[in-house]
Amino acid sequence: MAGLAAAFGSGAMTNPIGDIEQADVILITGSNTTENHPVISSFIKRAALLKGRRLIVVDPRRIKIARYAHAWLRPHLGTDVAWINGMMHVIIAENLHARDFVAARTTGFEALRATVAAYTPERVAQITGIPAAELIAAARIYAGAARASILYCMGITQHTTGTDNVKSLANLAMLCGNLGITGGGVNPLRGQNNVQGACDMGGLPDVFSGYQKVADEAARRRMAAAWGVDELPAMAGMKVTQMVPAAHSGKLKAMYIIGENPLVSDPDLNHAEKSFEKLEFLVVQDIFLTETARQADVVLPAACHAEKEGTFSNTERRVQRVRKAVEPPGEARDDWRILCDIAARMGRPMAYADSREIMEEIRRVTPSYAGISYERIEQEGLHWPCPNPEHPGTPILHREQFTIGKGVFHAIEFVPPAETADRDYPLYLTTGRVLYQYHTGTMTMKSGGLNEIAPECFVEISPADARAYELQDGGLASIASRRGRIQARVHISPKAVTGTVFLPFHYARAAANRLTNAALDPVSGIPEFKVCRRYKGGVKPTASRN
Amino acid sequence: MGDTANLIVINGTETTFEPGDTILDAARRIGIDIPTLCHLKGATATGACRVCLVEVQGARSLVAACAMPAAPRMVVATESAKVVTARRLVIQLLLASGNHNCLVKGSDGRSFEAYAERLARAGGNIEPCPAWGDCRLQELAWRYEVTGGRFSPTPPRYPLEDVNPFIVRDFSRCILCGRCVQACNEVQVNQAIHFGYRGARSKIIAAGDRPYRESDCVFCGECVQACPTGALVEKEARHAVRPWETRRVRTTCTYCGVGCQTELHVKENRVVKVTGVPGAAPNDGRLCVKGRFGFDFIASPERLTTPLIRENGSFRQASWEEAAGLVARRLTEIRAAHGPDSIGVLTSARITNEENYIAQKFTRAVVGTNNIDHCARL
Numbered sequence: 001m002a003g004l005a006a007a008f009g010s011g012a013m014t015n016p017i018g019d020i021e022q023a024d025v026i027l028i029t030g031s032n033t034t035e036n037h038p039v040i041s042s043f044i045k046r047a048a049l050l051k052g053r054r055l056i057v058v059d060p061r062r063i064k065i066a067r068y069a070h071a072w073l074r075p076h077l078g079t080d081v082a083w084i085n086g087m088m089h090v091i092i093a094e095n096l097h098a099r100d101f102v103a104a105r106t107t108g109f110e111a112l113r114a115t116v117a118a119y120t121p122e123r124v125a126q127i128t129g130i131p132a133a134e135l136i137a138a139a140r141i142y143a144g145a146a147r148a149s150i151l152y153c154m155g156i157t158q159h160t161t162g163t164d165n166v167k168s169l170a171n172l173a174m175l176c177g178n179l180g181i182t183g184g185g186v187n188p189l190r191g192q193n194n195v196q197g198a199c200d201m202g203g204l205p206d207v208f209s210g211y212q213k214v215a216d217e218a219a220r221r222r223m224a225a226a227w228g229v230d231e232l233p234a235m236a237g238m239k240v241t242q243m244v245p246a247a248h249s250g251k252l253k254a255m256y257i258i259g260e261n262p263l264v265s266d267p268d269l270n271h272a273e274k275s276f277e278k279l280e281f282l283v284v285q286d287i288f289l290t291e292t293a294r295q296a297d298v299v300l301p302a303a304c305h306a307e308k309e310g311t312f313s314n315t316e317r318r319v320q321r322v323r324k325a326v327e328p329p330g331e332a333r334d335d336w337r338i339l340c341d342i343a344a345r346m347g348r349p350m351a352y353a354d355s356r357e358i359m360e361e362i363r364r365v366t367p368s369y370a371g372i373s374y375e376r377i378e379q380e381g382l383h384w385p386c387p388n389p390e391h392p393g394t395p396i397l398h399r400e401q402f403t404i405g406k407g408v409f410h411a412i413e414f415v416p417p418a419e420t421a422d423r424d425y426p427l428y429l430t431t432g433r434v435l436y437q438y439h440t441g442t443m444t445m446k447s448g449g450l451n452e453i454a455p456e457c458f459v460e461i462s463p464a465d466a467r468a469y470e471l472q473d474g475g476l477a478s479i480a481s482r483r484g485r486i487q488a489r490v491h492i493s494p495k496a497v498t499g500t501v502f503l504p505f506h507y508a509r510a511a512a513n514r515l516t517n518a519a520l521d522p523v524s525g526i527p528e529f530k531v532c533r534r535y536k537g538g539v540k541p542t543a544s545r546n
Numbered sequence: 547m548g549d550t551a552n553l554i555v556i557n558g559t560e561t562t563f564e565p566g567d568t569i570l571d572a573a574r575r576i577g578i579d580i581p582t583l584c585h586l587k588g589a590t591a592t593g594a595c596r597v598c599l600v601e602v603q604g605a606r607s608l609v610a611a612c613a614m615p616a617a618p619r620m621v622v623a624t625e626s627a628k629v630v631t632a633r634r635l636v637i638q639l640l641l642a643s644g645n646h647n648c649l650v651k652g653s654d655g656r657s658f659e660a661y662a663e664r665l666a667r668a669g670g671n672i673e674p675c676p677a678w679g680d681c682r683l684q685e686l687a688w689r690y691e692v693t694g695g696r697f698s699p700t701p702p703r704y705p706l707e708d709v710n711p712f713i714v715r716d717f718s719r720c721i722l723c724g725r726c727v728q729a730c731n732e733v734q735v736n737q738a739i740h741f742g743y744r745g746a747r748s749k750i751i752a753a754g755d756r757p758y759r760e761s762d763c764v765f766c767g768e769c770v771q772a773c774p775t776g777a778l779v780e781k782e783a784r785h786a787v788r789p790w791e792t793r794r795v796r797t798t799c800t801y802c803g804v805g806c807q808t809e810l811h812v813k814e815n816r817v818v819k820v821t822g823v824p825g826a827a828p829n830d831g832r833l834c835v836k837g838r839f840g841f842d843f844i845a846s847p848e849r850l851t852t853p854l855i856r857e858n859g860s861f862r863q864a865s866w867e868e869a870a871g872l873v874a875r876r877l878t879e880i881r882a883a884h885g886p887d888s889i890g891v892l893t894s895a896r897i898t899n900e901e902n903y904i905a906q907k908f909t910r911a912v913v914g915t916n917n918i919d920h921c922a923r924l
Contacts, residue, residue, distance in 0.1 A: 017804065017828040038766060038834035039804050045735035190803030192895035194902070198920045201902035203893040205916050209903055214916050227911045233886070237909075237916030243890045252890050252917070254880045256873075258905060259894030260921045281876045288848055298873050299861065301850035302897075304843070305800040306810055306817055310898030312798045314805025316828060322898055325795035325810040325817060326844065330851025331866060335894075335901040338870070339908045345874030348912045350904065358900035380827060381805070435764060438801050438836055446843035449711030449781075450836070453765070 003157075003166025004186060007174070007410065009403030012196060015149065015185030016316045016383065016395040021047045022183035025145035027138075029058040029080070029169070030155020033065045035435040037153070037189050037315075041065060044151075054145070056138050058083065059155065060430070061460075061502060062495045071138045075128040077428050077500060078159055078417030084168035085414065086124030087139040088116045088175055096143035098177030105401065106174050108409035115411035127414060143176050147183035154191060154432070160418045167410040174407045180399040190315035192439065193305075197313035200369070200384070201362070205237035210366035226365045229348075241267075248275035256283045258335060259302065263291040264440035265505065269513040270484050285338060288442045291508050302335050303328035309355045311377070313384070316395070319372050320381035425481060427465065428500040429515060437506040444506075457510035459488040460502040466492045479503070484514035555621045569600060569611040569622055580624050581633070581689065583640075583682055583774055584723035585612040587824070589732040595723050596636045597686060600624045608632055634690050640683055642697035645718035646775070648675050648684050658788060675719065677776030680789040683721060684775075704749055710759045712839045713770055714784055715750075720777035722748050726769035733772075734832060738763040765835040771821055780839070783819040787811065796823060799837040800896065804828060806837050817841045877913065886914035893920045 005011040020026060020043040033041040041064075047053035048068040057069040058080075066072040075083050091097050092113055102109050121132035142148050150173055156165045170186050178184035190196050202209040212219040220232045238246055244266065246252035255276075266272040276282060276295050284296040287304045305312075307328040313319050328334075336358065340350045352358050356374050363370050371386035371393075382393035397403065436454035438444045445451055459477055461469075471477055473492040478485060479501070488503060488510050496502060503512040552562050556573050563572040568591065573580050584595035593610035600611045603621035608629065611622075623629060640646070648661060658678050665672045675681065687694065702718035722741075727750060730739045738761045742751030753761030770778045792811040799806040806829035811819035820838050824831035843849075853869030854861040864872075880888055891913070893905035902920075909918040 034764075037802055037804055038764070039806055039829050039832045039837075042734045042832055046732070049735055050732060192803060193798070193800050193805065194897065194899065195803055195895040195920070197899040198893055198895045198897075198902045201899050202906035202910075203902045203918060203920045205919050208910075209906065214910075223910075227907060229911045232910050233914060233916050235916065237887070237918060238890060240892060240919040240921060243892075243917065243919070246890070251888070253884050253888040254877060255890045255892065256877070257892040258901075259896040260892050262892070262921060265921055281880060283873050287843075287850060288846075289850060289854075293850075296854075297856045297876075298864075298869055299850060299854040300869060300873070301852060304849075305896075305898075306797070306841075306844050308898065310900045312800075312805055313899060314798070314828065315803035316805075318805060318828065319899070320798045320805050320807070321796075323795050323797045325797065325812050326815045329845075329849045331853070332849065332851060333866075335897045336904040339901075339904050341866070341870045342874050342877075343908055343912045345870060346878055346912055350907060350912075355898065355900040358903060362899065362903050436835060438840070443800075443843040444836060444840050446846040446848065447840050448842065450840055452711045 003163040004170055004188065006163075007167055007170035007408050008179070008186075008398055009405075010397055011188075011199075012397070013185070013187040013189070013316050014179060014397045015183070015187055016318070017043060019183050019185065019396070020044060020149060020151070021051060021053070023047065023053060023145070023147050023149035024183065025054045025056065025142055025148040026151065027056045027058070027142055027148065028065060028151045030157070030165075031065075031151055031153035031189055032059070032061070032063045032155070032432055033151070033153075033189070034063070036191060036433050038435060040151075040189060044068070054141055056141060058138075060497050060500060062497070071134065071141060073130045073134055073138055074497060075130055077430060078161070079128040079414065080156060080159070080165040081161060081168050081412055082119065082124050082127040082414040083130055083135065084165075084172055085116045085119035085412070086121055086128070086130075086135050087142065088112070088172055089119045089124075090121060090136050090139035091143045091172075091175060092116065094140070094143075096140065097175045101177030101179075102175065105179075106407040106409055108411065111411040112171060112175075112409040115413065119414075142172070145176075145178075147181055148173075148176060148178050149183060149185050149187060150178070151187045151189060153189045157188070161415055164410075164412045164415070168412055170407075171409050171412075174409060179402075179407065180396065182396065185396070188315070191433075193314070194312040196315060196317060197311070197319075200313055200366075205239055208365070209362060210368045212366075223365060226361070244272050244275045247279050250278065253279065254281040254283075255279055256285070257292060257296075258285045259287070261286075261290040261292045261440040261442060263295065264508045264511050265513065267513055267516045268483050269511050269516075285335060286442075287332070288446075290440070290442050300338055301330065301332040302338065303332050307332070308334050311355075311359065311374075314381070317383045318381040318393075319369070319377060319384060319386075321374065321377055426499075429479070429481065429512075430500060430502050431505045431512045431516060432502065433506065434504045437504065439506065440508065441506040457486070457488040457504060457507035457512070458491045460491045460493045460496045462496040462498040462500075463492055463494065464498040465496070465501070466490065479515065481515035483516070486510045486512065486514050551618050552616075553618060554616050555619075557622070557624055563616040567616045569602075569609070569614050569616050569620070570598060572616045573611065573622070573624060578624060580611045581686055582612055583686065583721075584725055586725045586728045586733070586772055588830070589728035592724055592728070595640070595721070597633060597640075599629060599632050599636070601626045601629050630690065634692050637683070637686050637690055637692045638694070638697060640721050641687060641692065641694045642699050643721055644700060645702055645716075646675070646683060646694065646699070647672065648678055648681070648687075648694075674785075675776045676714075676716075676779045676784045677719070678788070681776060682774030700746075703747065707757050708781060709757045710763075710765070710781075712765045712781055712835070713758060713767065714779050714781050715758070716777050716779070717749060718777075719775050720750060721775055722750070723774060724750075725772040725774060726750060726778060729768040729772035734766050734768045736762060736764055736766065736768075739769065765839065766833060767835070767838040768832060771831065771833075780819055782839075783811075787813055787818045792818065799833070801834075801836045801840070806833055808833065808837060810841075817844050881913065887917060889913050889915055890917040890919075893918060895920050 048055040058073040284293040285300040368385040505512040583597040591613040593613035598611040599608040601623040704717035707715040807823040807826040822831035891909040
């Protein structure tokens with residue numbers, strides 16, 4: 001988000017999903033697409049296998065989508081800036097970049113050129129482990145395409161250098177003129193159904209809906225007038241990753257948590273648990289009694305998506321309808337009705353007849369949603385920005401110019417990850433999802449079928465590492481980092497790269513985030529889930545057999 | 547017009563066609579319904595089932611409309627006597643190719659109850675077809691008044707497979723149309739199933755004829771959605787849900803950020819089945835295992851049904867009046883004692899736009915802080 005916004009002026013996916021099959025070359029990095037976005041992966045596989053498009057996959061793990069790749073690069077964890085700089089080095093050195101596009105639509109090229117000059121394929125090979133010839137070949141494939149699409153996910157953002165990684169991908173796409181065109185773009189794949197919408201609607205500490213800055217006095221005045229209040233706070237608030245330490249230090253006294261389960265998904269879980277215990281008052285509003293809800297003072301029962309009317313905004317900025325199919329159980333209510341009830345009791349009534357009335361208010365105060373009404377999206381959703389009722393929506397961003405005018409190149413140096421392996425903790429740990437479970441599992445683990453196929457936490461380890469630590473496939477291993485220890489079933493897999501193990505984070509009983517590092521990317525506040533050390537002693541055959 | 551380069555006549559109506567159009571495409575453009583069975587939109591035409599046979603003037607035999615390219619000055623009849631005779635024969639042969647007992651013994655009854663009764667009277671443990679009322683073959687048999695029984699049915703060659711939690715494969719009801727193979731290989735590109743064996747022993751196989759569980763199958767269920775008969779059916783819905791008992795509600799999937807368009811099939815206030823919406827962006831009918839089969843949580847007995855208040859270390863049920871009142875009072879007290887910035891709100895990537903908007907309004911205008919975020923970063 002922060003990285004793309006700095007480069008282009010907007011943090012969202014630049015192109016629609018349907019565009020993927022129009023690209024001549026698709027570059028995927030940090031996205032285990034077949035597991036996390038299975039339907040998007042079908043577009044990619046169709047393009048690569050049936051339509052003759054070229055596919056480049058850059059990922060430390062031998063993920064399934066790599067089977068379909070024409071080039072698969074395997075960088076060491078946390079070395080993304082280096083390989084991207086290396087590709088740009090090759091492209092500029094061989095004069096393959098889009099000179100007209102760079103001249104007409106971007107700024108900062110000279111500084112970029114100066115920085116990437118030092119990233120020769122040989123040096124990049126030393127940092128990343130990617131052989132120079134493979135890097136050069138991939139750079140030529142990407143730069144040789146008339147239209148090339150970049151897709152990425154949390155494997156790029158969940159690092160202390162996440163924002164730099166994203167800016168680097170933006171650099172690469174601009175360098176080759178791959179923006180504002182069908183089949184091009186820099187496309188972050190959103191992991192949750194309405195992450196895009198939560199951001200669009202101002203569920204962020206520094207912006208109102210439509211990314212209007214709270215620091216902007218005019219925006220504040222407009223919103224205050226629309227909401228019938230005298231004034232609104234001007235200082236940006238705390239990010240979730242700042243709230244947890246603030247709760248620990250006593251600065252934050254109360255939290256109201258809606259539909260999130262940070263006590264499984266948070267980094268450095270042990271610390272998060274202690275922090276939540278220190279709160280004077282914790283409200284959790286959810287559909288299940290989650291690990292987080294169990295710590296609450298008050299738990300409020302909410303309706304789920306099948307029980308309510310409204311809209312979600314998907315990863316391609318398409319606003320789509322959600323419709324009520326069944327009645328909520330017992331006394332569970334729509335989340336908005338609960339909030340409005342409490343607001344009224346706090347002396348500030350917010351009254352709406354239904355979700356449509358809320359959408360009408362959203363349109364009035366959110367320029368990018370102004371043209372989106374329930375009537376217009378009855379059959380098919382619209383992509384924001386959609387500034388008026390006649391506007392067809394914007395599937396492709398930055399067509400004539402970037403949201404911020406000219407696209408900004410950021411010259412970025414490679415910085416090694418916050419934690420690297422050492423003698424006590426010799427292996428890297430990376431975390432992620434599996435196809436059959438979702439996030440903290442509060443929904444998928446209610447399905448007998450999904451549990452039957454993906455019942456428990458596992459640790460994926462390469463055959464060589466398994467031999468080195470004397471682990472048996474199917475046995476139990478204990479895995480520890482400086483922050484904690486968990487047990488998981490051993491999966492010996494050629495997917496894993498030697499020196500790195502993978503753990504899914506879904507399982508509360510073996511929460512991978514007991515091991516992860518709360519070190520944050522300084523700009524976006526995204527924790528470093530993808531790289532951290534693992535304690536060697538933990539994987540010796542102390543492995544129990546229960 | 548004068549230019550006849552891209553003109554075709556179908557059932558007496560002159561129409562233009564686009565380069566690359568088949569006869570089927572050209573007919574559909576002007577609303578002429580040529581029945582199809584094996585044809586799967588977006589996949590290579592195979593012409594396997596022969597249901598879409600049409601008569602082309604001057605051609606020696608009938609041709610498959612789904613595979614035959616439209617050509618200039620072609621004159622096509624889609625429901626001529628010759629076509630209908632051939633089509634009825636094709637349907638009769640398909641009905642006889644396996645266990646398609648919906649129309650056995652000359653019945654043309656359209657009530658499921660009458661059908662089930664008839665089967666029961668016939669004795670033995672004959673299972674009624676799980677796809678009754680939702681079967682393309684049955685629909686065609688009705689349309690062309692084919693009652694089955696002309697040829698003696700082929701006995702089932704392969705046993706039913708249900709050793710996975712999601713999909714039942716009943717080979718006795720498979721007509722080998724190949725739609726599932728195309729759905730798997732050309733639509734979802736999971737490459738898990740293929741045609742296996744030859745001739746009368748033909749079978750749709752996974753991984754060298756093993757169960758789905760032991761193959762590359764990822765249970766996206768695209769094959770089930772593509773199956774025109776009762777050969778592939780959702781395990782949970784099989785026999786438990788008949789199509790006329792459900793109401794369908796179009797909505798957006800609640801798992802990842804793709805936003806697949808789905809239809810929830812609802813029976814007695816319960817979601818019992820989920821299908822993709824063909825032709826609708828972004829997924830064009832495709833779903834994954836979670837979107838199609840991961841709906842049990844909605845009706846889970848573990849759902850929260852009343853507000854809970856912690857008292858002496860454990861929860862007790864409370865009324866909305868009491869719980870909402872307590873939350874309002876405590877937030878007001880804490881704000882008065884420590885200021886609005888001592889309160890933080892986590893809104894959610896799971897709830898709607900409207901609810902996220904209300905959450906930010908609540909945080910900023912009611913509590914008076916910008917301490918609002920969600921877990922997108924996690």
